[in-house]
Amino acid sequence: xxxxxxxxxxxxxxxxxxxxxxxxxxxxxxxxxxxxxxxxxxxxxxxxxxxxxxxxxxxxxxxxxxxxxxxxxxxxxxxxxxxxxxxxxxxxxxxxxxxxxxxxxxxxxxxxxxxxxxxxxxxxxxxxxxxxxxxxxxxxxxxxxxxxxxxxxxxxxxxxxxxxxxxxxxxxxxxxxxxxxxxxxxxxxxxxxxxxxxxxxxxxxxxxx
Numbered sequence: 001x002x003x004x005x006x007x008x009x010x011x012x013x014x015x016x017x018x019x020x021x022x023x024x025x026x027x028x029x030x031x032x033x034x035x036x037x038x039x040x041x042x043x044x045x046x047x048x049x050x051x052x053x054x055x056x057x058x059x060x061x062x063x064x065x066x067x068x069x070x071x072x073x074x075x076x077x078x079x080x081x082x083x084x085x086x087x088x089x090x091x092x093x094x095x096x097x098x099x100x101x102x103x104x105x106x107x108x109x110x111x112x113x114x115x116x117x118x119x120x121x122x123x124x125x126x127x128x129x130x131x132x133x134x135x136x137x138x139x140x141x142x143x144x145x146x147x148x149x150x151x152x153x154x155x156x157x158x159x160x161x162x163x164x165x166x167x168x169x170x171x172x173x174x175x176x177x178x179x180x181x182x183x184x185x186x187x188x189x190x191x192x193x194x195x196x197x198x199x200x201x202x203x204x205x206x207x208x209x
Contacts, residue, residue: 024089026084034078046066048120048121065107070176077128095203107195126189130192130199133195157189
């Protein structure tokens with residue numbers, strides 16, 4: 001292998017592993033999701049549960065995002081979560097960490113007030129969508145003819161629509177859940193998408209100031 005190739009590979013690895021570009025907050029979230037996934041008995045105490053939250057179990061607002069219904073659901077959600085973290089956290093550390101704290105509140109509030117039929121909810125898909133919306137808006141702002149991130153966003157939204165329609169919204173649709181009573185929460189994704197737009201505007205205000 002030519003030395004220039006080796007040098008390029010080493011440079012690429014060094015760039016990926018650079019401490020200032022490692023998405024520490026996203027790694028912590030992913031590790032927490034792994035621990036929860038490996039301890040299935042914890043699900044009942046951590047999942048978003050409308051009645052439990054109404055009774056004062058507020059931690060479920062955040063822990064519920066880390067609960068997944070089976071390994072396919074877990075891999076799809078946390079895989080994209082880490083990719084988004086690698087792309088976003090080093091560029092917007094305060095903004096993305098703010099989003100990881102506040103977006104679950106927005107998602108759960110949207111579910112609680114606008115979708116009372118959804119008693120149980122879990123997963124990072126809505127958080128991922130909010131971050132994708134933010135990333136797509138940032139890409140558009142920099143170059144309105146750059147359709148890469150908007151296309152990724154469209155594919156992701158399309159997949160959610162297919163899950164909610166072809167899969168009848170139950171059991172995960174295309175990504176099968178291990179609990180057939182859980183359905184795709186479209187309202188949660190709408191709330192996170194709107195938050196992604198708000199996050200984009202906050203980033204613009206910070207840039208101007």
